[in-house]
Structure formats: C-alpha cells, structure tokens
Amino acid sequence: MATNPLSTSTTTIAQLESARNLALGDARYYNQILLGILPLISGANIPVELQRWGADFIAEAFANPVLLPGDKQTMAIEPSKDAQNMTVIEALKGYLETSQDAAVVRSVVQAAASVYPLVFRHTIVNPSDTQNWQVMAAIKSNILRRMDSAPPGVRICCIKFVQRVIQVETPGLISDPRRPEQNEISLALVPRDHPLLQLPNLEAEASGLLDRLLDILQSDISDALLVTATLNSLGTLVRCRPVIANKIISAVLNFNPFKLANSPLTSKSKVMMKAMERTGRALLVNLMKREPGNPFNARIQQYVERMARLRIEVLDDTNRKRPAPSEPTDGFDPSKRPRLEAHGQVVGAPPPGPVSFADLYTLTHDAGAKSFDVQVIPIDTVVQIIVPMLMRIDKGKMDDAINTVRARLLTLSKLPPQPTASLSGPDDDDYEPDFAPREDAEQLSNKLANAPPEGLDVPPSTSLAPFKLPQAPPITEKELEDYGNSTIRRVFDTMNALSTPAKKTKPGFNRCAASSYDREAWMTIIARLATRAGIGLGDEEEDEVAYAGGPVKIKSEGKRVLKSGWKLNEAIREMLYQHIMADWRRRIDFATSWLSEEWYNDRISGDFFAAQTRKLNGNGNGSTAATTPQTPNYTKWVLKLLDSMLPYLESNDKGIIRFLSEIPAIDEQILTRVKRIAEDPERVGLTVNVLHYLILFRPPVREMCVGAVEDLWRNYDGAKTSTRKLLLKWRPEVLQEELVKAENAKVNGEALGVGGPVAAQDEMKA
Structure with a gap:
C-alpha cells in the first residue's frame, strides 16, 4: 500500500517542532539539531512544507542573539554527519536553485544575510578554503539576480542582504588591532595580499550595490514597501560606515516622497506618501540626535521643515476646515467692555450671571x-x-x-442661581431669543426616564470604615540580597552615565561634598553609603569591638544593624572594589576618596567605642591599649586594593606613587606590600622610588619607610645599589656597620665581592 506523502510530511514536521522547541530552550542544541536534520529538509524531492520549515529554522538559528558568532560560523561551514557531508551554505544554495516557492526563498535570503559575514570572516582566516567561499559567492549572485524581478516580500529581504554585503565589503573602524576576533567584520580586516578576497574588486562591488540601493529612492518611488525597506537599511550603514555616510545622506536629502502627488490622488497613494515621508523623517531626525555636530544637520532641518509643509499642502488640503475665529476667553467682545464698565461693573470681580473659570x-x-x-x-x-x-x-x-x-468662590457659592440677563444697554434692539425646548414630548419622556433618581446625590449618612492595606509578606534573605544588589547596580549605572563636568568645583574645606548632580557628587554618595549605610537598620544589639586590649561588648546607643547575613555596606564596598579595579589607573581619585571616608568613619567609630570602654572601666580611666584607634575597614580594603594592583605595575608606573601619597594612613602592612614589589628584579627601582617619595613628602611615616629601605638593603641583593644613597642620607649607621664588617673581613683574610662592603667603604669615605 502506498504511503500518503502529506501525512508523512505532517508527522515529520511534528517531530521537527519538538526538536525546535528544545533548541529554543537551550541554544547549544542548534548545531546538533541542524546538522542532524539537514538531510531531511534539503534536497530536490523534499515536499514544500518541509522546505518551508527547514528554511525558517535555518534563518531562525542564525538570527538567534543568544548563539555566539563563533558557534554560528562553525555551524555554517561544518558538514553534516550523513554520507553527503552537506553544509548549511550548500543547503541554502540548493534551495535557491531548485525551489520556486516565495516563502522558501524569502527565508533563505534572510538566512544568507546572517551567514554572509560569518563566511567572510572564515575566508579571511582560512585563505585556502576556496570551496565555501565559492558556494557563498554563488548564493550572492543568485540573490542579486532576483532583486529586480522577485515578488515584493522577497525583494525586501534582498534589500536587507544587499545592505549586509555593503556593510561587510566597506572598511570599518578597528577597535582593538590586537584582538581581530572581537572587531566588527569589514573590509578593514582583509590583508592586501589575500588570494581570494581582492580588495579592489570588493570595494567596487560594494560601491555598485550602494548605488543600486540608492537608485530605489529615485526610480521605484511608486513602491512604498521597497522605499521604506531601503530607508530602514540605510540607517545602519550611516551609523556603522562613516566613509559612505555623506553619500547616503545626500541621496536621502534629494528624495521626494511626494512625487506621486503629480498623478491623480487616491487613498492608496496618500497612504504610500505618508509612509515614505514618515520613514525618511525618522531616519534623518535620529541622525541629528545621534550626531549633534554633523555638518549636514542644517540641511536636514531644512529638509524636514520643507517636507512638513509639503505634507500639509498635498495631503491635508481637502480636509482642511476654516479656523475658528479668535474670541476672547470671557465671551465678550472688547468693543463692549467699556460699556459694561460704564454700567458699574468692577473689572476683576466676578460678573453677575454665569461665571467662567x-x-x-x-x-x-x-x-x-x-x-x-x-x-x-x-x-x-x-x-x-x-x-x-x-x-x-x-x-x-x-x-x-x-x-x-x-x-470669590465662596461668594459665588452663596449666591442663588440667576437667569441669564441681557447685558446690552438701552440702545440695543429688542431682540428676545426663544429659549423654548425644541425636543418633542417623546424625547423629553426618554430623557426623564434615563435620568438618575432623586436623592442619589445626597451623601450617605454613615461614614466609611478606614481602609488599611494588608500586611506585606516577610522578605527572605535571598530576596533581600537580590533587591539590594540590584539597587546598588542602578546607583552605579547612574554614576557611569554621568560625564565629568567641564567646570569642576573649587577645592577646599568650605565646599559641599555633593552640591551638584555630577559624577563627583555620586562618587561621594556611594562612598558614604558604603561607610555609613549600616547605621539605623535592624534591631538594637550589643557590638563586640576588637581592640588591642581584647574584645569589648558595648551596647550601641541608637545604632541598628541588619540581622540577616547580607550587609548593605559590605555589598557596596565589594562593588566599589570591582568598579575601581576595572580601570584602576583612571579611578585612583575615586579609590582615595573612598578610602578617606573609610578611615574617617573608622576613627570616629573608634573614638566612640573608646569612650564607652573608659565608662565601663570606671572613672573614665580606660586602658591605653583599649583606646588605641583602630581602622579595620580601611586596612582591609586598602590592602585588598594593593594586592590587586601589584601584579599589573610596570617598572616606571607612577600610579602606585600617587595612590600611596593620597591615602590617609600608611602602616607596616602597607609597606610590606610595597617591599613585595622588589621581588621582581625589574621593579626594584619602582619600590625604591615609592619609598623615597614617602620619605620626602610624608614625614609621619618617614621612620617606617627608612626601615623598609634598610630591610631592602639587608634582605634583597638586587636592591643594594639603589638603596645605598637613601641610607647614606637617612641612616648612615647601616653603611657604617657594613664598613666594620668589611674591615673584619680584611683582618680575617676573607675575599670581598664587588659592589658589597668595598662599595660601602667608598661611600663612607666620600
């Protein structure tokens, strides 16, 4: 018994739909599914229903934004697992050569528009792969032949394909020459000696296709679908390819969407002209908004105004009505106003009779x-x-x-309603209008029947009960963390969206920290949220403060902390740390501002808890160790920032010097990190320069820095030469000790090395 092909196609499509839903749920399955079903959806004897489904699925797969470009490129040129070893681009070529169905061709052209840049990049990297490029060239030739004779839906897709070819075959901007895989696909990536991609031929082809695309605005003005599709495609080319932007803008400015007005106007032609004018105006207005300094903006503004006048003249002439006469807002003619004032009416007071707003x-x-x-x-x-x-x-x-x-309102509300009286003087005629109702008896009875019952406007005697909103459900710790992190991210997005002001606030202690809505103000707000956000939240608890004298439990007076595991200030600090390390050389000022706020807050908190400790010890006499000011948060985050910066320092990097010179406090732990830079022999000079700067310009930490220099002299062999001059000035006794050791070595007959104690002896003699 023969099998019904329609039933077989229906069953196969149902099975393919299940695979399609699986790919929509997880984009990683697109490659496996497409290569597996390629033999079922491509071929000369495949039913039209399967061809339509296959072409739609290929176009959908390559247009999926979740799928990475690298995976799409592999999927386009990777052969299937069957005996035919067919690729996706070969299947697209087979569709174009065998299928006459408009829906199939439309989906194939859309897929080709997405695949062409991927095959172009593959050919750049693999110049020996001539087969895939020849298949793609055959697809391009077939589509270009269809552009003038295909149905309207296919021609619109062909315009999109041509726009993509022009974008690829025109030089674009290279954002990072070191990473070509992340640059936009354009002619700028093609080497001049490429065997397959000849630069002159591609440039000429792109120029010809652009002329062909712009010619639609002049020759095919009667087809609004093609014109609007062309205008929509030109916006991307102007934005991405500045080298051809002037040519495109000039062509659009010469485009007249109201050419059809010369022929007899119909409803269809009016709709077509409105659509073309609206699309062109949207394109030009968006260009003006995107580039305010564009030299074409003056011409664009004139063009938009001219098209607005033409639209009114051409489309609104038949529907235009006579404008309403300009009347005074109070209902009286100005020539009658003196006569009203002569009869004793006060200007500015509410007149008798009906009163307007x-x-x-x-x-x-x-x-x-x-x-x-x-x-x-x-x-x-x-x-x-x-x-x-x-x-x-x-x-x-x-x-x-x-x-x-x-x-006035109280006076008018107390007056009884008055009938409308004639405000004219004795010289007016005796015209009395007839105010009798013109409705007949049936209309009056219907109006009375539909009127609301009497007494409905009387307010109810009983008052309504107070309305209370239901209690909100308790928030979980996970929800609290998610909401808090999203709020912090929005604050950072607001700060990043603001540019640095051209005129900065004058520095000094008299200025306000956040007096303007600029980036600096948001930096201050975020830093203070990080240091002081935990105050006033949660329930009162006892704080356990760690000092040198041991942990001390002090009941916080008015201080409230969150009971949950998620802390707002810690989350802000972590995001601050990530924001600074994303570009730490340019954001050192932000880092120092934040660390200054941390140091200040730690000192204020330390003074408060020290006072509480003295109260607990009695008579206000606390131990010296317990009252020593501590900076736990400041020390933690300054060390974390230093640990993250040190691996990226260069031998002549001045950023670390600026950072250490502007932070509010330096201790032994920070100097330990600085000495760790000298473990790299190429950065010993950087370590000595940092310590030398701190010795000269930060006297409070001079002794610690000189001690660090002495430690480099004693424990780092590569640092003896660069640290000798500093020790000779600030701690010569160290060199004297080396000199004594050299003399003892001579007495004992020990051999001395070059650059060691002998050099120290020469320095001391000098």
Missing part, C-alpha cells in the same frame, strides 16, 4: 492681558516658562492670590 481666576485689571488666549502657546514653551516662574514667585503674593480666588 477665566472670570474666577483672573486677577489682572489689564484688558489686553485678559483677552489674550494662552492656548496659542505650545505646551513645551509653557512648561519652560512656568517652572522658573514658580521657583521665583513671592510666597506672600501667592498666598494673597489664593485667598482672593477662595473669597
């Missing part, structure tokens, strides 16, 4: 100001005027105006 809130006596209609002012201009005006308004005048309006 303008009459209620008008406080001026100027007739010209009253008759001015503020609705003619654009809303953006109103906002720009009102905000500064409200900031500078006098509070007393504002209160007087509010009281005046409130008195």
Whole structure:
C-alpha cells in the first residue's frame, strides 16, 4: 500500500517542532539539531512544507542573539554527519536553485544575510578554503539576480542582504588591532595580499550595490514597501560606515516622497506618501540626535521643515476646515467692555450671571492681558516658562492670590442661581431669543426616564470604615540580597552615565561634598553609603569591638544593624572594589576618596567605642591599649586594593606613587606590600622610588619607610645599589656597620665581592 506523502510530511514536521522547541530552550542544541536534520529538509524531492520549515529554522538559528558568532560560523561551514557531508551554505544554495516557492526563498535570503559575514570572516582566516567561499559567492549572485524581478516580500529581504554585503565589503573602524576576533567584520580586516578576497574588486562591488540601493529612492518611488525597506537599511550603514555616510545622506536629502502627488490622488497613494515621508523623517531626525555636530544637520532641518509643509499642502488640503475665529476667553467682545464698565461693573470681580473659570481666576485689571488666549502657546514653551516662574514667585503674593480666588468662590457659592440677563444697554434692539425646548414630548419622556433618581446625590449618612492595606509578606534573605544588589547596580549605572563636568568645583574645606548632580557628587554618595549605610537598620544589639586590649561588648546607643547575613555596606564596598579595579589607573581619585571616608568613619567609630570602654572601666580611666584607634575597614580594603594592583605595575608606573601619597594612613602592612614589589628584579627601582617619595613628602611615616629601605638593603641583593644613597642620607649607621664588617673581613683574610662592603667603604669615605 502506498504511503500518503502529506501525512508523512505532517508527522515529520511534528517531530521537527519538538526538536525546535528544545533548541529554543537551550541554544547549544542548534548545531546538533541542524546538522542532524539537514538531510531531511534539503534536497530536490523534499515536499514544500518541509522546505518551508527547514528554511525558517535555518534563518531562525542564525538570527538567534543568544548563539555566539563563533558557534554560528562553525555551524555554517561544518558538514553534516550523513554520507553527503552537506553544509548549511550548500543547503541554502540548493534551495535557491531548485525551489520556486516565495516563502522558501524569502527565508533563505534572510538566512544568507546572517551567514554572509560569518563566511567572510572564515575566508579571511582560512585563505585556502576556496570551496565555501565559492558556494557563498554563488548564493550572492543568485540573490542579486532576483532583486529586480522577485515578488515584493522577497525583494525586501534582498534589500536587507544587499545592505549586509555593503556593510561587510566597506572598511570599518578597528577597535582593538590586537584582538581581530572581537572587531566588527569589514573590509578593514582583509590583508592586501589575500588570494581570494581582492580588495579592489570588493570595494567596487560594494560601491555598485550602494548605488543600486540608492537608485530605489529615485526610480521605484511608486513602491512604498521597497522605499521604506531601503530607508530602514540605510540607517545602519550611516551609523556603522562613516566613509559612505555623506553619500547616503545626500541621496536621502534629494528624495521626494511626494512625487506621486503629480498623478491623480487616491487613498492608496496618500497612504504610500505618508509612509515614505514618515520613514525618511525618522531616519534623518535620529541622525541629528545621534550626531549633534554633523555638518549636514542644517540641511536636514531644512529638509524636514520643507517636507512638513509639503505634507500639509498635498495631503491635508481637502480636509482642511476654516479656523475658528479668535474670541476672547470671557465671551465678550472688547468693543463692549467699556460699556459694561460704564454700567458699574468692577473689572476683576466676578460678573453677575454665569461665571467662567477665566472670570474666577483672573486677577489682572489689564484688558489686553485678559483677552489674550494662552492656548496659542505650545505646551513645551509653557512648561519652560512656568517652572522658573514658580521657583521665583513671592510666597506672600501667592498666598494673597489664593485667598482672593477662595473669597470669590465662596461668594459665588452663596449666591442663588440667576437667569441669564441681557447685558446690552438701552440702545440695543429688542431682540428676545426663544429659549423654548425644541425636543418633542417623546424625547423629553426618554430623557426623564434615563435620568438618575432623586436623592442619589445626597451623601450617605454613615461614614466609611478606614481602609488599611494588608500586611506585606516577610522578605527572605535571598530576596533581600537580590533587591539590594540590584539597587546598588542602578546607583552605579547612574554614576557611569554621568560625564565629568567641564567646570569642576573649587577645592577646599568650605565646599559641599555633593552640591551638584555630577559624577563627583555620586562618587561621594556611594562612598558614604558604603561607610555609613549600616547605621539605623535592624534591631538594637550589643557590638563586640576588637581592640588591642581584647574584645569589648558595648551596647550601641541608637545604632541598628541588619540581622540577616547580607550587609548593605559590605555589598557596596565589594562593588566599589570591582568598579575601581576595572580601570584602576583612571579611578585612583575615586579609590582615595573612598578610602578617606573609610578611615574617617573608622576613627570616629573608634573614638566612640573608646569612650564607652573608659565608662565601663570606671572613672573614665580606660586602658591605653583599649583606646588605641583602630581602622579595620580601611586596612582591609586598602590592602585588598594593593594586592590587586601589584601584579599589573610596570617598572616606571607612577600610579602606585600617587595612590600611596593620597591615602590617609600608611602602616607596616602597607609597606610590606610595597617591599613585595622588589621581588621582581625589574621593579626594584619602582619600590625604591615609592619609598623615597614617602620619605620626602610624608614625614609621619618617614621612620617606617627608612626601615623598609634598610630591610631592602639587608634582605634583597638586587636592591643594594639603589638603596645605598637613601641610607647614606637617612641612616648612615647601616653603611657604617657594613664598613666594620668589611674591615673584619680584611683582618680575617676573607675575599670581598664587588659592589658589597668595598662599595660601602667608598661611600663612607666620600
């Protein structure tokens, strides 16, 4: 019995859909699934349904943003596991040569637009692989032949493919020459002696395709789909390829979307012109926003304004109505106002009869100001005027105006409703309009039937019970950590988005730390959040403070800490550390500012706990060890930063000198890290320069630094020459000791080495 091919195709597609869902869940399966099903979805005798599914799946796989470009490149040229050893690009070529279905061709062209840059990069790295490049060239030729004669949907996809070819075959910017795999794929990556990719041929092809693409804006103006697709593709080329941006912008400025207005206007032609004009305007406006200093911006602005006028003239002429007459806001003609004032009406007071909001809130006596209609002012201009005006308004005048309006409102609310009376004088005619209702009896009965019942507007006698929100569920420690970390990341994102101000605040102790909304202010805020964020949170507890005299438990007065394992200040400190180490040479000022805040906070906390310790010991006499100021947080993070910086220091690096000169305190642990630099023979001079700078410009730590120099002299053989001059000036007794050892060695007949005690003796004699 013969098998129904339609039923077989349906069953196969159902099985393939399950594999597709697996790949959508995890992008790592795309390569295995695609190479496994390639024989089922490609070939001359495959049903159209399977061809459509296969072409859609290939286009979807190479357009997936989760899949890495390297994996996509391998997937495009890797052969399948069957006997045919077919690759993906060969399958795409087979689709284009055998299939006549528009849906299949459309998906194949979309996949080719994604695959072409990958094969181009593979050919750059592997110049001997001629087969894959020849297959890709055949696909490109087939698509370009279809560009003028294919159905509209396929032609739109061909425009996208042409845009991608132009982008690849045009020189682009190289961000990092040392890592070509991370640069954008362009003609700039191709060597001049490449055997397959000839630079003159590729440049000429890209120029011709660009002219072909721009020609659509002039010749195929009757097809709005192609024009809008072309305009959408040109935006990427202008942004990514500056070398051809001027040519593209000039072509767009010469494009007139209202050429169809010369022919008889129809609803279809109006919609087409609106779509083309809107797409072109969006392209040019985005270019102006992206590059405010572009020399084309003046021409672009003129073009946009001209297109706006043409749009009104061409499209809105038949629907334009006569504008409403300009009338005063209070309903009276200015010529009648003097007659009203002559009859005793007070200007500025609410008139008798119906009162408008303008009459209620008008406080001026100027007739010209009253008759001015503020609705003619654009809303953006109103906002720009009102905000500064409200900031500078006098509070007393504002209160007087509010009281005046409130008195008017109370007066009007107490007056009984009055019928509309004629405000004209005795010279007016006796015209009396007929105010009788024009509805018939049936309309009046329907209106009364639909009216709400009487008494509905009377407020209820009983008051509503107070509404209380339900208690929020308790937050878990995991949620607390996630919410806290996301909040900290948003603060850092805000700081990174701000640029360094052109005019910095004058330094000094009289300035405010965060007086402006700039990067420096956010640095100060983040540093103080890290050092002082734990105060005032959680329940009162006893703090166990470690000092030289032993741990001391002190009940914190008003200090509250979080009971959970996650600490806000520690999380901020860790993110501060990561932010600084991402570019520590440029962010040394941020590091020193943060460490200064840590040192200050540790000293303030140390003084507080020392006072509490003296109270516990009685009579205010605490032990000297217990009251010694400690800086635990400062010491921890300055050592962590130093440990991370030391591996990246160069022999002539001045960043470490700046860092150590600006931090608030230096102790033996920091100097131990500095001496560790001398373990590298090439950086001994850097270590001595750091210690020399600290000896000269930080007198409080001079003795410790001289001791460190002496330690280098005694324990590091490669440092004797560079440290001899410092010891000769600051601690000559060390060289004297070496001289004594040299004399004893002569007496005992020991041999002396060059550059050792003999050199020390020469220094002392000099």
